[in-house]
Structure formats: C-alpha cells, structure tokens
Amino acid sequence: MNSDTLNNFVGVSSEHNSTVITARDLVKKFDDFEAVRGVSFSINRGECFGLLGPNGAGKTSIVKMIYGFSPVTSGELQIFGRDVAGGARQIKSQIGVVPQEDNLDPELSVKENLIIYAGYFRLKKDEARKRADEILEFMELSDKADTEVSKLSGGLKRRLTMGRALINSPDLIILDEPTTGLDPYARHLLWQRLRRLRDSGTTMLLTTHYLEEASQLCDRLVILHRGKILEEGAPQELIDLHVGKEVMEIEVRAEWRKIILEIAGNLIKDHHILGDSLLLFTNRGKELAEQVPLKAAVMNIPLFYSRLRPSNLEDVFLKLTGETLEGKGSLEGKESGSFEEN
Amino acid sequence: MAALKKIRRLLKGLFTAPDISWPLVGRVFYRNFKVFRKTWKTNIMFHFIEPVLYLWAMGFGLGVYVTDIQGLPYIQFLAAGLVASSTMFAVSYEMTYDSFTRMNYHKTFHAMVATPVGMDDVVMGEMIFGTFKGLLYGGVFFSVTFLFGLVQSPFALLLPVPLILLALTFSVLSLIWTSVAPSYDSFGYFFTLFISPMFLFSGVFFPVESLPAGVRYVAWATPLFHAVEVVRPLILGKLTTAMLVHLGVLTAFALLPLRVPLVMVKNRLIN
Structure with a gap:
C-alpha cells in the first residue's frame, strides 16, 4: 500500500494544534493503592510517545484513564484539548485502542469483526466494508478475511486487534503492551506496521516493558517506576545522558x-x-x-x-531504579516487588 | 462495614440519568444478534427441547391423573404456563452465563467501551438482546403449543406484551446477579434459589391457590406468577379485568429496577 492510501485511513492531516495529550499531576488511586502518583507529560501531534516501565509501574492505569475506562482520581488530563471526564464520547471517536488483552469477537470472522467494530463508530455500511478491506490488506490479513477469529493464532489475532484500532481513521492510536506474548516474527511484523503508521505521521502512545520496542518505535518516552516518572526524553538522549x-x-x-x-x-x-x-x-x-x-x-x-x-534503555532503567524491566532487583539478586497491574 | 461500602460503591450513580445513545445501543444489540445468528441452531434446540419434554412428561403423563384443573385438561393448563417459563429461562441463561462470558472472558464490553459506545449503551443493548431472546424462545414454545392444538383464542396474538415485560424483568434481575458474580459457579445459586422456585411455585404447574395460605402470597412477589396470570387467559381466551392488575405489577417489575444493572455493571468494570 502506498502512503496515500495509508493517509486515507489514519487521521494525520486536518487539525493543526500540536498537543494531543496533556497530563498534569495525574493521580490514580484504588482503595489504598496509588497506581499513578502525580504524573505530567504531553504528547505532540505526529510523534510516537512511549511509557516504559516494568509491570505495575502504572502504564496501563494511565492509558485506561485516557480512553475513559478508569476515572481520574485527581490532576488534569486533556485529549485533543478536551477534558477527558466531560468529552469521553467525542474523544473516543478520534482514538484507536489496541488493548493489552485481545478482546475480539471470537465467534465472528476476521472481516465481520472489523465491520461490527466500525458500527460502534457509526460508520456507514459501505464505508465500513471499504475500510475493512483496506485494513485487511495493510495488515496482510486479506486471505484470512472469512476465517473465524477463534481459529486464528495469537499473532494473527494481534494483527487483527491492531487493524481494528485503525477502523475509524484515528487521530491517536493507543497501544497497551502491543506485542507482549508474541513470538519474535510476529512481533517484528507488528513493529513494521507501526513504523509505517508512525512515518506517515500518526500520533501514537505506546506502553511497553520491552526496551527494544521502545527504542525501535518511540520518538520520545518517559520511564515510569511505581507510578512516577523518573526520566523523559528521546531514547538515545537518555542512554547518552545516563549510561x-x-x-x-x-x-x-x-x-x-x-x-x-x-x-x-x-x-x-x-x-x-x-x-x-x-x-x-x-x-x-x-x-x-x-x-x-x-x-x-x-x-x-x-x-x-x-x-x-x-548500552541500551534497560541499562538506563537499571541505573535509575536498581531494578531490571522484568522486575528483578539488583543487589544480592533479590526479587523486588513485581506486582500485577490490572 | 466493608460489605456496606462495597454495596454503596456498586450502586454509585443510581439516581443520576444514564448516558444513552440509542443508535449505539442498537449497534450493541446488533453485535449480539450477529453472533446469535451463527449459533442459533445448536442454541435453539437446547432451550426448546426441555419445555417440550415437560409438556410430554407432565401433560400426557400426569394429565392422565389430573383430568380437570380450573375446568381445563391438564396439558392445556400447563402449556400456557410453560410459554412464560420458557421465556424466563431463555433470558436468565443469556443474561447470566452468556453475559458473564462477554463481560469477563471475551472482554466484549471492554472492546466496545473503547469506542464511542458507553457502558450504559452496552448494558442497555445487552438487556434488549436478552428481552429479544426471551420473546423469541417464548414464541418458539408458543408455536409448539399451537401445533399441539392447545391455543384457544386469537387473543394469543397479544402475547408479546406480557412476554416482553417478563423478559425485560429477568434481563434486569439476571444482570444484577451477573454484575456481582465472582465466577460461573455462583449462577448455580441464582438458578437454585430464584429461578427454579419461581418455576415451581408461580402457577405454571398448578394454581397458586393450592398453596397453603401463608405461602400463597409469596407468589405475588414473583414476576413469573403475574406473567403466567396474563399469558394463560390470552391463550385460552378467558379475559378478566384482574389481568390488567397483573400486567401493571409486571410493568412495575420490569421498569422500576431498570437503572440498577446499568450502574452495577458500570461500577464493577470501570474503576
């Protein structure tokens, strides 16, 4: 697919205001556990921004607040200049979400999944069909169009989940641990697609605990640890600065x-x-x-x-926290708290 | 104290207006309908065979001994009741096991809520789908009773009214249970404690007047009883003014708690 068709189905052009997401002193509390403890960052139009950190760092909590699945405890969170609490429907119509766990409709075929999902954005039937075909081609799923999703491999399901997030030509794509659990081949294929989207100017927010994913894809990232931002910058910049x-x-x-x-x-x-x-x-x-x-x-x-x-980002993280991204402590090889994040 | 706090959290927003976009509710319904169309062949048999077995076993078997019940052959009395209970069972299965699967295993609700669809749209779409399914299965069993020659009156064409109210009531009640259910196992309690007793004591198999005086009034507290009291006269063509009272109570059962599952499912999933 050439970049013209690509531009067709991700919203890269139209608006010119440059900040897509602004978070200020963002806090998320669950009962007595504080998952996000005062986080501030902003994401510019057209950049791929990463939240890098181990499990339990608060990455998923942050993205869930962005797509309205989790109310903000305190602080400010604006997307496309709108407050996330008041403008959920409008905001969600402009974003595409690739969740951590696949939540496709297993009984439906690959193409039906896309068309049904298009319905949630109130796309017209013809438009939905056309877009579904474009996406199938882009994600190299055309020959699986009529396969029932429950019969797909994990890698193919991920590809469909990613393709599904493009159905509404989003102005922002949120990817929550998009390649966790995939084999290296499937992972590289997804990375290729993400790079193409990034190069065509799509704004992306990516959470990951794979340093390689972060350094391959992110223009800029923050390193998160236990709900706080430790550092912010371009991957190479952080590496040069710290290690x-x-x-x-x-x-x-x-x-x-x-x-x-x-x-x-x-x-x-x-x-x-x-x-x-x-x-x-x-x-x-x-x-x-x-x-x-x-x-x-x-x-x-x-x-x-x-x-x-x-050296790599893992070393930066290690130096800043004394832990590895897999959640292992450094001194005396002791295990440090790797808690599950919901 | 902790339990009270938990209940209060689950009911948060009960007295606020829901945020509903009807076109999107329609899309949620359509999604379930589309999946249903793939599985209905196996599905419909499961819900259909059971009441037919009841009709045979009880109607023909027991009917030999019970020759006259409220002036009717037993099978006629029973068939009308089973139309209502088929609806109840179809809805209750759909809104417990199947909704639970969509909510917690397939994460269908999560997928939908990441789009302009809101949680209120999702739950409303679920309940309308449950109602549709209840009406459909009630209708399927009704056609069986028709084929058995047990339908006596064209008033039976009005059956969708009580059946829709009954189905909506059980959508609401089942989803309330589903919103707090920790696992599939807990649905066993729901069926054993609520659904089966209603099936047995709400006038499907025998008139509630046969129950001891103290217990008789318990039937009044069940939605199935009121549905049966409307469905049976419609099928037999024996209309009474009491039917309006039953219809009124049934309407109240369907509409009054309607907001509860909307807040409970939302509060369970979004935190």
Missing part, C-alpha cells in the same frame, strides 16, 4: 570489585552491580576493554567473564 555509549559486563568475585573500579578509573561514567555482574557504563569502551583485562591479569585477578556491548 554512555557502551557497557562492559564483568563477572568477578565481590572482593575484587573495588579494585576493578579503580582500574577503570575515569574511563567509566558510572557503574552498577547486577547479581554477580559488575556493569561499567562508558563512552570509551574500546580503551576500557583493553585496559581492564590487561591490568587484572597483571594483578592476578581472575575475571570469570567479561564483554563489551552497546
């Missing part, structure tokens, strides 16, 4: 760590201990990779393992 270009992972007995750090000296930006490993964050990876093993050998320090790799 530098590369990371050297070294496995060495605990008593030697201090000496290794002394050897590394000012070659490193910072360090972190993750389980049995010592992570050295650096902008001078090549020098570091030469110096450390050499000097360790001279001093008779046995290195069980060492490697240099490019």
